[in-house]
Amino acid sequence: EAGVAQSPRYKIIEKRQSVAFWCNPISGHATLYWYQQILGQGPKLLIQFQNNGVVDDSQLPKDRFSAERLKGVDSTLKIQPAKLEDSAVYLCASSFSWTRDGTDTQYFGPGTRLTVL
Amino acid sequence: AQTVTQSQPEMSVQEAETVTLSCTYDTSESDYYLFWYKQPPSRQMILVIRQEAYKQQNATENRFSVNFQKAAKSFSLKISDSQLGDAAMYFCAYRIPDDKIIFGKGTRLHILP
Numbered sequence: 302e303a304g305v306a307q308s309p310r311y312k313i314i315e316k317r318q319s320v321a322f323w324c325n326p327i328s329g330h331a332t333l334y335w336y337q338q339i340l341g342q343g344p345k346l347l348i349q350f351q352n353n354g355v356v357d358d359s360q361l362p363k364d365r366f367s368a369e370r371l372k373g374v375d376s377t378l379k380i381q382p383a384k385l386e387d388s389a390v391y392l393c394a395s396s397f398s399w400t401r402d403g404t405d406t407q408y409f410g411p412g413t414r415l416t417v418l
Numbered sequence: 419a420q421t422v423t424q425s426q427p428e429m430s431v432q433e434a435e436t437v438t439l440s441c442t443y444d445t446s447e448s449d450y451y452l453f454w455y456k457q458p459p460s461r462q463m464i465l466v467i468r469q470e471a472y473k474q475q476n477a478t479e480n481r482f483s484v485n486f487q488k489a490a491k492s493f494s495l496k497i498s499d500s501q502l503g504d505a506a507m508y509f510c511a512y513r514i515p516d517d518k519i520i521f522g523k524g525t526r527l528h529i530l531p
Contacts (some may be wrong), residue, residue, distance in 0.1 A: 304462070341508045343521025344463070357518055390461060401515040408448075409463035 303327065305410035307393050313416045319381040324411045326374070326395030332356075333377050334407060335368055336392040344392055348377065351399055384415045390414050420445045421524035422512050430528040432501045439495045439525050441510030452486065452493045453511040453519065456504075463509070468475075469493065497527075505529045 306325040314320050318353040326333050333354050336344035347366065348358040353373040361368070365384070370376040380387055396405040421444045431437035443452070469477045469486050474511040479494050481498045499506055510522040 342523050343511070345521070346518045349518070359516075392461070392463065394463070404468075406465055407463075407519075412461040414461075 305358075305393055305395055305406050305408055307391075307410040307413055309413055311414050311416075313418065314383055315383055316417050317382040319379065319414060321377050321379045321385055322393075322415075324376045324378070324393030324410060326351045326376075326393070327408055330395035330397050330408075331373070332396045332399040332405065333370055333376050334394040334396075335376070335393065338390040338392055338412070340389070347378070349399070356399065383415075385417050388415055398403065420447075420512055420514070420520055421511050422520055424510050424522040424525050426510065426525045427432040427523075428526045428528065429521045429528055431497075432503060432530050433500055434485060435500055436496060436498045437477060437500055437527065439497075439508050439510075441493045441495070443491050443493065443512050444500070444513065445491070445514070446512045452484075453513070454484070454493075454495045455509045455511060455521070457509060457524070458505070466508070467495065500529050502529050502531065509525070 308323050334352045335347045337347050338344040347361045348368045349356040350370045354369045368378045392409055392412045394407040394409045396407045421462045450471045450521045454468045456466050467477050467482050468508045469484055475488050483496045485494045507524045507526050509524045511519045513519045
């Protein structure tokens with residue numbers, strides 16, 4: 302079974318530029334997550350999709366971050382314009398479904414390391 | 419607010435030995451779930467073990483086991499017979515029903531040959 306795919310693996314941009322990350326979840330997985338992992342910290346959920354609907358985006362800085370999952374499969378996360386503090390690894394994860402009791406297992410991709418100069 | 423604290427930024431253990439990683443959490447909830455995730459250098463997070471708070475029995479997965487002390491809000495991970503492939507960042511995490519997973523800052527584990 303193919304895992305969660307993400308691209309690019311690395312990205313370096315200047316502050317105030319725009320950047321987009323792409324994620325293709327495991328086939329058949331209805332739930333997709335984007336996490337931000339700043340160096341020295343654990344991942345923080347930015348947004349969670351169930352199919353193409355947003356379940357939780359309470360921690361997404363909506364003035365500069367946006368995400369979409371138009372056909373309920375792959376997803377893009379965009380930052381526009383980027384700030385220095387956006388330097389982090391952006392992880393995508395998927396699960397077969399979202400369960401309220403935590404029994405759904407999230408499968409993570411390799412992440413995109415973003416450096417903002 | 420729920421918080422997860424991992425007080426050991428780094429640890430080292432000799433290959434084949436046993437190591438315990440510590441985690442404490444703060445919550446006023448009675449129903450929740452606890453997790454340990456492993457993040458190797460490839461950055462791909464992998465679920466190691468899961469514990470439901472309502473279960474008194476400690477979870478075990480092969481060489482990995484937890485010591486869950488609900489009253490003390492403590493959830494430590496024990497790795498027995500450490501192997502070189504166990505070298506990674508380990509994250510303790512917490513979740514209440516219908517909510518997101520909250521991760522600690524992680525403990526980097528080194529395995530000494």
